[in-house]
Amino acid sequence: MLTQQENELLCLVEGDAPMGQIMRRHWLPACLSEEVAEPDGDPIRVRLLGEDLVAFRDTDGRVGVLDEMCPHRRASLVLGRNEECGLRCLYHGWKMDVEGNVLEMASEPAESKMVEKVKHKAYPTHEEAGFVWVYMGPADEQPEFTAPVFQPTPETKVSISKVIVDCNWAQILEGAIDSAHSSSLHSTDMVPARIGGAEANDKLWLRPSTDKAPRLQLQKTRFGFRYAALRRPITDAKTHDYVRTMLFIAPYTVQIPPNNLYDIAILHVPIDDTHTAFHFITWGDEATTPDTESWRKFLGTQIGIDLDARFRKFRSRENNYWQDRRIMQLGTATPGSGASPTRTSPCGRPWAPSPTAPTTGWAPATWPSSSSAARWFRPPRPCSRVVRRSAPASRAFHITSSNLSRALCPRRPTGGSWVPLLRKPNSTKPSRTSSPSDRSASDRLNKTINE
Ligand code: FES
Numbered sequence: 001m002l003t004q005q006e007n008e009l010l011c012l013v014e015g016d017a018p019m020g021q022i023m024r025r026h027w028l029p030a031c032l033s034e035e036v037a038e039p040d041g042d043p044i045r046v047r048l049l050g051e052d053l054v055a056f057r058d059t060d061g062r063v064g065v066l067d068e069m070c071p072h073r074r075a076s077l078v079l080g081r082n083e084e085c086g087l088r089c090l091y092h093g094w095k096m097d098v099e100g101n102v103l104e105m106a107s108e109p110a111e112s113k114m115v116e117k118v119k120h121k122a123y124p125t126h127e128e129a130g131f132v133w134v135y136m137g138p139a140d141e142q143p144e145f146t147a148p149v150f151q152p153t154p155e156t157k158v159s160i161s162k163v164i165v166d167c168n169w170a171q172i173l174e175g176a177i178d179s180a181h182s183s184s185l186h187s188t189d190m191v192p193a194r195i196g197g198a199e200a201n202d203k204l205w206l207r208p209s210t211d212k213a214p215r216l217q218l219q220k221t222r223f224g225f226r227y228a229a230l231r232r233p234i235t236d237a238k239t240h241d242y243v244r245t246m247l248f249i250a251p252y253t254v255q256i257p258p259n260n261l262y263d264i265a266i267l268h269v270p271i272d273d274t275h276t277a278f279h280f281i282t283w284g285d286e287a288t289t290p291d292t293e294s295w296r297k298f299l300g301t302q303i304g305i306d307l308d309a310r311f312r313k314f315r316s317r318e319n320n321y322w323q324d325r326r327i328m329q330l331g332t333a334t335p336g337s338g339a340s341p342t343r344t345s346p347c348g349r350p351w352a353p354s355p356t357a358p359t360t361g362w363a364p365a366t367w368p369s370s371s372s373a374a375r376w377f378r379p380p381r382p383c384s385r386v387v388r389r390s391a392p393a394s395r396a397f398h399i400t401s402s403n404l405s406r407a408l409c410p411r412r413p414t415g416g417s418w419v420p421l422l423r424k425p426n427s428t429k430p431s432r433t434s435s436p437s438d439r440s441a442s443d444r445l446n447k448t449i450n451e
């Protein structure tokens with residue numbers, strides 16, 4: 001069981017909170033590139049780790065992420081004019097560039113030297129893989145940005161679904177690393193089938209098992225941890241296990257197993273203590289990876305249908321997340337309408353905003369000890385320690401998905417563990433990952449076994 005103090009250490013990210021300070025030492029996704037697509041387009045409000053920021057693309061196409069409030073009298077720069085390579089405050093006309101340099105002070109006398117003395121808060125940015133990334137930590141600790149795993153080459157197709165979720169980041173992350181829930185919550189859209197491994201089509205994910213109680217084998221790693229979830233398969237149940245392996249890459253990334261068409265990563269970016277930007281990302285070959293619109297439709301995260309223009313879901317606690325009990329009476333497991341693997345994840349979290357609130361009665365500490373999430377949170381190795389010791393996420397990202405399995409594999413001898421077979425994920429050099437469709441997951445796992 002976690003103490004309240006440990007729980008807060010894990011979950012809280014605002015101000016001087018240790019977890020927030022750890023997050024600041026990693027490159028964080030501030031927004032999607034598409035949100036600031038146009039030079040001199042509308043600035044947008046960004047909130048990260050409890051800090052209010054403004055993002056904009058200037059005339060030359062550079063993206064800036066600045067303190068939202070003007071350095072003069074704290075008017076919001078989201079309301080300002082984006083023109084001629086700077087953001088001009090509406091109040092007195094001060095103008096800042098993407099690096100926080102004050103270019104003009106319209107309200108000051110021409111002879112004033114103040115323009116040389118004021119510098120607005122601006123964070124380093126980098127644009128890649130569909131995101132504007134920002135570094136919010138100390139300058140002397142800034143890690144070099146390296147391409148994320150979901151963009152191994154510039155040609156790799158990447159599609160991103162983004163949703164703002166009204167609860168703490170760790171609370172969502174635990175869902176991403178909780179294999180067991182997928183067999184119940186997602187049983188309608190991850191349909192059991194007589195197949196050799198996880199497969200996808202344009203409406204459903206298929207899995208070769210009906211087992212709702214996976215046995216988990218966990219391995220701590222330099223970058224976080226990974227585990228194998230073993231299930232009884234529908235076919236060859238006497239001789240095989242259905243093995244799904246996943247990675248937790250500290251501090252906010254999860255890679256769940258790929259299917260026969262594409263890979264998947266999830267980024268949980270803390271907006272503040274009670275809100276999270278949830279990104280569900282697919283990547284792979286052009287021919288088999290969904291495009292952005294198809295991906296969002298598949299997930300039930302389309303702007304204008306499921307989300308507003310700022311990625312906030314229309315489903316809410318007030319409308320019971322559009323729960324359709326008529327459909328449920330017909331045997332549907334998920335409370336939302338339609339069928340997609342993550343519809344109930346980003347769109348209908350029936351959770352309290354913060355697991356640290358003493359009145360919620362819900363906390364990671366209440367989880368059964370068999371869940372990977374509980375092992376992650378539980379002392380002696382709570383997440384904060386894992387994160388502190390881990391390589392920066394930008395480097396850890398290059399742990400490829402080549403060791404992720406989602407297939408039927410020959411059963412290990414009684415008592416045998418899959419964990420030793422999960423070694424060597426530690427390639428830290430960017431490398432091109434071949435498509436899951438290029439080779440079977442069991443081939444990849446066997447390759448690992450033989451290394
Ligand atoms: S408050 Fe922005 S210029 Fe005065």
Ligand SMILES: [Fe+2]
Nearest residue numbers: 175185342345
């Ligand atoms: Fe889920």
